[in-house]
Amino acid sequence: MSGARHVLGVGNATQARHLVLPATRPAVGDRVRHPATTFAATASAVLSCGWVPSVDVDDRFLADTNLLSGDAEPAIVVHLDGRVVGISNVRCVIQDCAQAMGAVHPDGAMVGTKGFAGLCRLLEERSIPTFTPLDRYFLPDHPVLRDRKSLYSDNFPWNLVEGDLCAISRDGFRPDQGPTGPNVQHPGRAPVLVRRTDPLQRPRPLRPLRREVMRPCLLLVDGRPGTFTDHVLSRDDLDLVLLRFEEHLSSLPTDHLLRTADIPTFTIDADADIRREAERYLTWVAGLPTRPAHFCNPQEPLQEISQRFAGLVGLPHLDAEQVAWVRDKTAMKRRFREIGIPCAEFSEVVDGDEVLGFAAAHGWPLILKPVDGWSSIDTYKLNDEHDLARLLPLPPSRRWMVEEFLTGREYQLCALVAHGRVLDTYVSWTPCALLETIYGGINGSISLGVDNELGIDEKELVQRIVDGMRIDHGYLHMEFFRSDDGGIHMSEVGARLAGCELPSNHGFARNFDMMAATLDTYLARVPSLEYLTPRCAGDLLLPYKPGRVVKVTPLETLLSMPGVVHGRMNIAIGDDLPDQRASHASAGYVQIVGPSRQIVEDRMNGVLDAFALVTEDVS
Numbered sequence: 001m002s003g004a005r006h007v008l009g010v011g012n013a014t015q016a017r018h019l020v021l022p023a024t025r026p027a028v029g030d031r032v033r034h035p036a037t038t039f040a041a042t043a044s045a046v047l048s049c050g051w052v053p054s055v056d057v058d059d060r061f062l063a064d065t066n067l068l069s070g071d072a073e074p075a076i077v078v079h080l081d082g083r084v085v086g087i088s089n090v091r092c093v094i095q096d097c098a099q100a101m102g103a104v105h106p107d108g109a110m111v112g113t114k115g116f117a118g119l120c121r122l123l124e125e126r127s128i129p130t131f132t133p134l135d136r137y138f139l140p141d142h143p144v145l146r147d148r149k150s151l152y153s154d155n156f157p158w159n160l161v162e163g164d165l166c167a168i169s170r171d172g173f174r175p176d177q178g179p180t181g182p183n184v185q186h187p188g189r190a191p192v193l194v195r196r197t198d199p200l201q202r203p204r205p206l207r208p209l210r211r212e213v214m215r216p217c218l219l220l221v222d223g224r225p226g227t228f229t230d231h232v233l234s235r236d237d238l239d240l241v242l243l244r245f246e247e248h249l250s251s252l253p254t255d256h257l258l259r260t261a262d263i264p265t266f267t268i269d270a271d272a273d274i275r276r277e278a279e280r281y282l283t284w285v286a287g288l289p290t291r292p293a294h295f296c297n298p299q300e301p302l303q304e305i306s307q308r309f310a311g312l313v314g315l316p317h318l319d320a321e322q323v324a325w326v327r328d329k330t331a332m333k334r335r336f337r338e339i340g341i342p343c344a345e346f347s348e349v350v351d352g353d354e355v356l357g358f359a360a361a362h363g364w365p366l367i368l369k370p371v372d373g374w375s376s377i378d379t380y381k382l383n384d385e386h387d388l389a390r391l392l393p394l395p396p397s398r399r400w401m402v403e404e405f406l407t408g409r410e411y412q413l414c415a416l417v418a419h420g421r422v423l424d425t426y427v428s429w430t431p432c433a434l435l436e437t438i439y440g441g442i443n444g445s446i447s448l449g450v451d452n453e454l455g456i457d458e459k460e461l462v463q464r465i466v467d468g469m470r471i472d473h474g475y476l477h478m479e480f481f482r483s484d485d486g487g488i489h490m491s492e493v494g495a496r497l498a499g500c501e502l503p504s505n506h507g508f509a510r511n512f513d514m515m516a517a518t519l520d521t522y523l524a525r526v527p528s529l530e531y532l533t534p535r536c537a538g539d540l541l542l543p544y545k546p547g548r549v550v551k552v553t554p555l556e557t558l559l560s561m562p563g564v565v566h567g568r569m570n571i572a573i574g575d576d577l578p579d580q581r582a583s584h585a586s587a588g589y590v591q592i593v594g595p596s597r598q599i600v601e602d603r604m605n606g607v608l609d610a611f612a613l614v615t616e617d618v619s
Contacts, residue, residue, distance in 0.1 A: 004113050013098055016119045017045035017076075022419030024074040024092045024116055034076035035063040038096065042076055049419060049526060079103065079111055092116050215239050216523045219292035219315060221306045222265070223248050223299040225256045227504050228497050231515035232296075233259065238523070239290040243309070245302065246270040264288055274305065278312035285313075296474070296522040298497040300374040303327050316472070316524075318495060325469045326495040329371050330401055339468030341461075341490045346403035352392045355402055356385060362404045367435070371399035375499060375584045376435055381405065408483040410491070411454070412445055414498055414506060415462045415476040416517060418526045422466055425458040426506040428538075429597055431604070443586065444604055445502055446538035449509030449531075451597040456488060465493060473521045475503065499584055501539035501591055508537035508565065508593055537593045540604045541586035542569075546579040547615030558590050561610065563603040566591040576618055587613050 010016050021032070031054045032046045046053040051074075062085045063077040074092040077085040079100035086105065087093055093115030097103075100111045112118020217239040220232055232240060242265040244252075249267070266284055268277045285291050295315040297306040303323055310317035324331040329346075336343040347358050348371065359366055359382075368391065369379035378398075382388050394400050412428040427448045432441035462476065477498035479491040497503055497518065507514030511532035520527035555569040567590035571577060590607055594600040 004110075004118065013039070013096070013119055014041040014045065017041060017094075018048070020094055020117045020119065021045055021049055021051075021074070022421070024094070030074075032074045032076065033063070035078050035080075037062070037080055038076075038078045039098075042078070042096065046076075074116075077115075084111055087114055094119065215290070216294055217241065217290040217292045218294045218296060218519075218523065219243055219310070221297040221299055221302055222252070222260070223302050224251060225253065226298070226497075227501060228298050228515055228518065232519060233263075235519070239292075240264075241266065241285070241288065241292050243306065244268070245305070248302075268305075268309065274309060275312060278309060281309075281313055294523050296519075298475075300327075300494055300496055300499075303496065322469060322471070322495070326493055327372055329369070329373070329492065332493060333403075335468060336465075336490055339464055341465065341468075342488060343490050344403045344406050346401055348399065348401045349394070350396075350400065351394060352388055355382075355388055358402045359385075365405040367403045367405055369401060369403075371401050374494075377581065379435060381435060406481040406483070406489055406491075408481045408487075408489075410479065410481050412498065412502065413458060413462065413478040413480060414502060415459075415466075415478075416474075416521055416527065416529070417466055417471055417476060418473050418521050420466060420470075420472050422459050422463045423521075423527070424529055425462050426509075427452050427454060427458060428502060428505065431601055442604065442608065443541040443543075444538050445500070445505065446536050446597050446600050447502070447505035447509040448597060449506075449534035449536055450595070451536060454482065455486070461488070465490075469493075469495075471495060473524065475518050475521065477502070500541060501589055504566075505537045505539050505591065508535075508591060510534055535593055535595055536597045536600045537565075537591060538600045538604060539589050539591050540607055541584070542588045542590070542611055543608070543613055544577065544580065544585045544587050545613055545615045546577050548618045549573050549575045549577065549613070550616050551612060551614035552587065553611045553613070555588065555590075558607055558611065561603070561607055563592045563594050563600065564590050564607065565593055571613075577615060 008019070010019060030051050032051045033054045034042050034046065043053040062080055062083060063075065074094070076094045076096060077087060078096040079085055084100055084103050084105060085095075087095070095112050095115060095118040097112040097118050097120045103111050105111065105114065112120050215238055218232070219241050220229070220243065222229065222242040222244050232238075240263055242260060242263055244265060244267045246267055247270045266281050268274070292315065295310045295317060297303060297310075299306070303318070304327060307318045307323050308320070311319065318326070325335045326332065330348050333343045333346050344367075345362050347354070349355050349358065349368075355366075355368065365381055365383045367379065368382055368388070370377075373379055380387070380391060382391075410430050410433045412430060414426040414428070416423045428445040429448055429451075430445050462478070465471075465478070466476070474495060475497045477494045477496065481489045481491060483489070503514050503518060511534075512530060517527035517529060549571055550573065552569070552571060552573060555567050558564055559567055567588065569588035571587045592600050592603045592607070594603060
């Protein structure tokens with residue numbers, strides 16, 4: 001009907017505004033122009049997304065098109081009472097056509113088809129009260145009523161009755177100022193439905209309104225408790241429902257289970273069909289006082305199953321293609337190349353011969369790892385064919401890949417995203433490459449609130465990834481290498497919170513609540529990122545040894561050292577520690593702050609010198 005190439009149906013115009021406005025990608029705090037004469041939802045949609053409404057009208061109380069500036073800033077124009085706002089094809093203009101369905105621009109284009117998007121109603125009529133001074137308007141004949149009677153007189157059109165269809169000109173004043181002809185064939189007019197209203201009727205008394213603040217309700221995947229989960233549990237301004245998986249229940253600590261005993265929890269059966277579990281959840285959640293409208297999975301290994309479940313129960317989620325981009329390392333790197341992000345050469349392999357073929361083409365050393373790996377588990381640096389031989393045959397139960405070994409400095413890069421826009425980025429320095437931590441390297445990272453001398457536009461880089469992978473909101477964690485010549489090669493991207501204490505490092509480095517800001521993005525909010533005195537802050541994972549613990553340095557001793565502001569010990573004397581080969585394996589951690597990266601790194605080395613862990617073999 002409108003001639004538009006793509007149409008999306010929503011419940012109402014308010015939903016349409018909330019859907020379309022973020023797609024124009026204004027930055028937080030940007031101005032979005034709209035006319036003063038419009039429904040309140042126009043301004044409220046702008047404000048709720050973190051932007052500033054700017055009202056501008058011309059002498060017809062329509063949007064002043066002279067103030068629209070090409071691609072510079074978004075704008076909403078409202079075709080009011082059938083009067084069409086003349087616009088050029090400005091990229092970020094959104095047309096509200098609720099009162100102009102069926103009208104066309106002077107060049108013949110249907111309203112709603114110019115600019116960025118059009119918001120239309122499926123109703124052909126729009127109501128106006130008959131006590132409106134209609135003598136101000138030009139009322140042309142309408143095909144339905146053309147043979148019945150004259151539709152207007154020189155003064156008030158008393159011959160109009162309730163239910164009559166008429167139209168209002170785009171100029172909106174006297175008949176001799178407006179065009180003539182049937183509305184459905186002439187630019188600038190749309191049909192309106194006359195509704196009889198007595199202007200002297202005594203209004204009914206209004207009942208006092210009770211203001212209630214809507215509390216958001218979040219479905220949170222509870223697989224491996226951490227600082228973010230602790231933050232969410234501490235909040236008293238939202239309702240929470242936990243999602244657990246039966247096969248991971250044994251990894252949840254007893255104290256965590258006790259702490260969350262009174263929180264509504266849905267557990268997915270290990271062997272059940274996920275669609276059937278989704279149906280069971282919908283029946284179960286219908287009995288709760290509040291039903292979750294938001295979803296967050298902070299756990300890397302649970303991405304595929306949890307995102308699919310969220311989609312089945314109607315919550316915000318990553319689709320199957322997006323999950324592949326952030327979990328399947330081969331699909332991820334192919335996507336990097338498609339969107340112009342440099343990355344290492346790679347290939348999926350099934351046996352040793354294919355690994356040797358890759359080495360012949362790209363040389364040793366190389367990296368061998370699972371396609372869906374995380375935390376460097378089962379990830380190996382191979383210096384030659386002898387290292388490869390020790391790992392053969394490759395277990396066929398998993399998919400494997402090889403990639404070229406990149407030299408240079410490894411960094412970690414995190415970002416907060418809301419409504420498809422990168423709000424800010426956070427760079428971390430790693431004292432040694434993440435894979436080297438498995439072989440005894442210092443296992444830590446330092447958030448660079450200062451001393452960031454990368455010399456690249458990290459925000460632009462991440463925005464390209466966000467656009468290319470269609471990420472709408474949440475926390476992103478990336479790893480990349482910077483070569484000696486300044487080149488950037490992206491290693492991996494994860495659409496979830498970073499491991500260890502990376503997110504809280506960023507909060508310590510900028511003196512703001514990173515966990516609250518992260519949670520806001522999952523609640524469809526735009527957090528206010530207000531930083532105070534910047535510095536550097538890092539987390540140091542304490543060395544880990546398998547066996548029975550016979551001696552360990554008390555946490556209190558470490559907390560008394562220079563710059564140590566927080567810490568946690570995961571072990572105690574008498575614990576039996578299993579053999580683990582993972583970058584997150586640790587006896588605990590401490591967080592250290594300082595005025596520069598070098599001072600934080602020096603303090604990390606001081607903690608390592610003071611820390612002692614002694615275990616005995618219990619095999």
